[in-house]
Amino acid sequence: MISCAECTLRRKTLFHPMTGRDLATIDHMKREDVAVPAGKDLIRQGGRVDNFYTLYDGWGLRYHRLQDGSRQILDVLLPGDMAGLTGVLLGHSAHSVQALTAASFCVLNGDALPGMFRKNPELALALIRTCLADARRADLRATMLGRLNAAERVGYFLIELYDRLRRRGMVARGGACPCPLRGVDIADAVGLSRVHVMRAFKELRDEALLQRERGNLLIPDFARLAAYTGYTTISRSGRLAIL
Amino acid sequence: MISCAECTLRRKTLFHPMTGRDLATIDHMKREDVAVPAGKDLIRQGGRVDNFYTLYDGWGLRYHRLQDGSRQILDVLLPGDMAGLTGVLLGHSAHSVQALTAASFCVLNGDALPGMFRKNPELALALIRTCLADARRADLRATMLGRLNAAERVGYFLIELYDRLRRRGMVARGGACPCPLRGVDIADAVGLSRVHVMRAFKELRDEALLQRERGNLLIPDFARLAAYTGYTTISRSGRLAIL
DNA sequence: CGTAATCTTGACCAACGTCAATGTTCGTGG
DNA sequence: CCACGAACATTGACGTTGGTCAAGATTACG
The missing domain is CATH 1.10.10.10 (Winged helix-like DNA-binding domain superfamily/Winged helix DNA-binding domain)
Known part of the structure; x- marks a missing residue:
């Protein structure tokens, strides 16, 4: 398992700069890394979700599937993007998340989110900013x-x-x-x-x-x-x- | 100005139940009430935003306007819905918000949001849940x-x-x-x-x-x-x- | 080399847009 | 109460955009 302190992706200027305290908070939430082969679902539409994820390498897709089989792609996930937050905080996911190419994700414990809000409000604020940017x-x-x-x-x-x-x-x-x-x-x-x-x-x-x-x-x-x-x-x- | 403690809208079962502490936090953010006539913009696309709002009575619209004049309505705002959070936390708004009927809004101080995250993390969590539900x-x-x-x-x-x-x-x-x-x-x-x-x-x-x-x-x-x-x-x- | 997946192209058809004329509703002032 | 006008709804004719089908060409991959 890659420790958050070692992870180089986050150092790009696009991303929120992290303090040592932030890294400790995140390390506490992180469970493992997972490799997902191309085409496999990581989160299933309608299913219960306990973890959320950050894409570390490769590409992903977020999509809906309708009864008639047709598919609407909601977003393309790129390295650094999160997935599954909605599922964790609202109980279940309305969309599926799939690896488009072979991909690896960080697995984060959804139950740790309330604690994160209490212990590190700055990080919570960065989180909501990121969600709002995606909503825009x-x-x-x-x-x-x-x-x-x-x-x-x-x-x-x-x-x-x-x-x-x-x-x-x-x-x-x-x-x-x-x-x-x-x-x-x-x-x-x-x-x-x-x-x-x-x-x-x-x-x-x-x-x-x-x-x-x-x-x-x-x-x-x-x-x-x-x-x-x-x-x-x-x-x-x-x-x-x-x- | 209506005090939050007196406001009846929030008591509907749809909404998050509030503790006394929550009400105090909110009262601290609230600036005033504002009445908006039908058809008037409350938030202008591209403009800087210092406040965010909660619709108290009437209907609202969130929309984009394109260069060619065409309009895409992004959402209909109903009593209890928030507007302008994106504008406050990301610096400016990409969409306009308009009163569809004569409407009244609570005006909330955007600068108070970071303090709210620090002082009342439970409320911050309820806020992000609401944002995620809207995103879904x-x-x-x-x-x-x-x-x-x-x-x-x-x-x-x-x-x-x-x-x-x-x-x-x-x-x-x-x-x-x-x-x-x-x-x-x-x-x-x-x-x-x-x-x-x-x-x-x-x-x-x-x-x-x-x-x-x-x-x-x-x-x-x-x-x-x-x-x-x-x-x-x-x-x-x-x-x-x-x- | 052969097979499967994907791209490309053309012919044709259905869905939706545009224009214009008419009808309806509603508010306003006499 | 009625007359008027403005805004909106309704309908039909016709044009354009995009969907469907099917056949070949190209690419990826074993």
Whole structure:
């Protein structure tokens, strides 16, 4: 098990700087590390949840599954993101969480959260800030779903993702980054059919707004795609990453 | 100014039960009451926010406005709901908040929040639970936007609203409740055009799933509409209403 | 090399948007 | 009480966007 003090991920400037006391609080909550193979559910929709998690390495998905089998992807999880907090604090989870690639998560004891609020209110405040930042991102994605057309939606979804990757230092110099999402995943995220997502790609490619090949995503001109999709980057760091 | 101890709204079973200490904490944060006329913005998208609010009486809207003038309604605010927390804790608000009807809000000092976390961690925990419950509701609405057709979306939006009203005791015996939302408001909430929302209404009316006339909403058979739209009621109370 | 998964393309169809004309409700002032 | 106008609801015709189906091309992987 990696101790929180040794963990390098949290040192990125995106994340909330931790005091020694914070690290002790977190070490007290941490149970273990868990490796999850690609495609496996970590949290099951409707199930009881005792732990919550921080993604340490790899990619994850948060999604709903409807009775008719269709899937709505709610969010993509990147290193440092938390999962399962809702399940812990509200008793059960309304969504599933899945490893998109092979991934490893820190497992945190949900029962320790009330104690954390009592002993380290600063950390609790950082936690709620992080939740609210995610809620704001969710609001913006809802607007995309309600008001944008196909090409704009796909562009918005990818530029937002790209921006999050960039802040985590996961984008190479040339502007390319790995993107393990398949066409069908993007379709399930933006509310379109798989085929129509491909048509949207073609449109974006023709306008040189983005390229996507061999699981890599390239955005040649960030500002131009941002203008096209209405995306504005929110430059706030201080995300809490409990790991 | 109404003192928190006198406020009757919070006594409904939906809300978090308050101790005397909680009330003292809240009284310390409360600045004043404010009456807002219908249609007026309380929080402006992009603006700095120093206060947050609890809706005491009337209805409110949370929404985004895009460059092209189109509007996405993110949520309907009902008595007891909070607004502006994101703005206070993240520095500025990404959405506007507007009074839909004439409304009154409690004004709470945002600067007092860190102190509240330190002095009353139980209340902080209730606050984050409430935020997470709202985030879950937002996830479900995102799924509706991404995966349901017109009639299902309108039905889902209204049954969710109806369910929230019911828990606040705002639905009469016969199953009717006041609903000041216009067709265009519903369209802006569910991502459809105004005209198509009307067609969806006709479909729902023809199937006796809901009626809407003279600003009143009637759902004759809750379970049947719930099955039609895929809505499931989440029976958790304990919402924090700071007022 | 062969198989499965994914991407790509075209043809066609259903869902939804837009426009415009008409009807209804409601508030206001005579 | 009635007349008027404004805002909103309703309906039909028609255009556009996106879904579905099916066939080939490409890629990943054993």
